[in-house]
Amino acid sequence: MSPSSTVSLTRHLLEEQRAGRINADARLLIEVVARACKSISIAVGKGALGGVLGDAGTAGEASINIQGEAQKKLDVLSNEILMEANAWGGHLAGLASEEMDHSQPIPDVHPRGNYLLLFDPLDGSSNIDVNISVGTIFSVLRCPDGVTTPADEHYLQPGTAQVAAGYCTYGPSTMLVLTIGHGTHAFTLDREIGSFVLTQRGMTIPEETKEFAVNMSNQRFWEAPMQAYVGDLLAGKEGPRGKDFNMRWVASMVADVHRILTRGGIFSYPLDSKCAAKGGKLRLMYEANPMSFLVEQAGGAASTGRQRMLEVQPTGLHQRVPVFLGSKAEVEAAVGYHARHD
Ligand code: AHG
Ligand code: MN
Ligand code: MN
Ligand code: MN
Secondary structure, three states: HHHHHOOOOOOOOHHHHHHHOOOHHHHHHHHHHHHHHHHHHHHHHHHHOOOOOOOOOOOOOOOOOOOOOOOOOHHHHHHHHHHHHHHHOOOOEEEEOOOOOOOOOOOOOOOOOOEEEEEEEEEEEHHHHHOEEEEEEEEEEOOOOOOOOOOOOHHHHHHHOOOOOEEEEEOOOOOOOOOOOOOOEEEEOOOOOOOEEEHHHHHHHHOOOOOEOOHHHHHHOHHHHHHHHHHHHHHHHHHOOOOEEEEEOOOHHHHHHHHHHHHHHHHEEOOOOHHHHHHEEEEEEHHHHHHHHHHHHOOOOEEOOOEEEHHHHOOOOOOEEEEEEEEEHHHHHHHHHHHHHH
């Protein structure tokens, strides 16, 4: 790419601001998140040399987060990096994270802004120790009018209220994929220069697909509609779907969704009898909503199987939901199985 054709994240966001699509505060807030992602990328990239692999906790005692998961060192470190980077920027009123029990208002010593930031600091953290792609997912909401010290309930806004959403994938290259509600755009980190460069404007998910992503080991725990849906996918050409499907499952949502944004497919983490009591496995506020916004903005669809994801009214900060997202026609097919079985 020649220098004259290079569009950095900074330039892209400034152009969006000049077009009236984003204000200066939201633009700068995204810049801060991108900067934090660069730091996380460096920590992830060091691997064993940085002493960042393995479990968090001391003296053989696991550190368990609010999700009931054993935290990895990089879960904790990434959370700290995002917290530290965003605390003093002046654009945020508060933050909430998969790794923290409650949201946190920006400390009084710093100026408070009008936005709320939610994040999954390190997604796919079970993959860290085996050197497979992980990522960071984030979502930006407005702080409700008149609220100066936001509490958990102020974050409970449906996905349609998101101002911006994105993820950063720490894979062979580090990429930031972003939407501010005007398409989904991908930026690749130029490690020599240290800036994100626009490498795909207007990502578009093909409407049809022959590729699905699901953890098949949960098959026996699924509900009837999911059993029927995947049964028909596996039946291939001879089955009612009339085509052979391929399957992929990285177990890092960021990596699986990035593949789908790049070449299509359907990603699902359905309800199963193991996670039914919690409502699903994936988190609405940190995973499902931001990814659904990105996918819809790329022409795809996102659903719980029974409702458009972005219209779910959240009832809890750490709420979980079943997830189906990706190629539009395929998500609609999956939703159809649920409608027929209910
Ligand atoms: P996290 O590492 O942030 O807790 O998220 C893990 C999620 C998601 O990235 C992935 O799609 C899913 O868990 C994998 O679940 P299984 O291990 O059950 O396949
Ligand atoms: Mn986790
Ligand atoms: Mn996650
Ligand atoms: Mn995580």
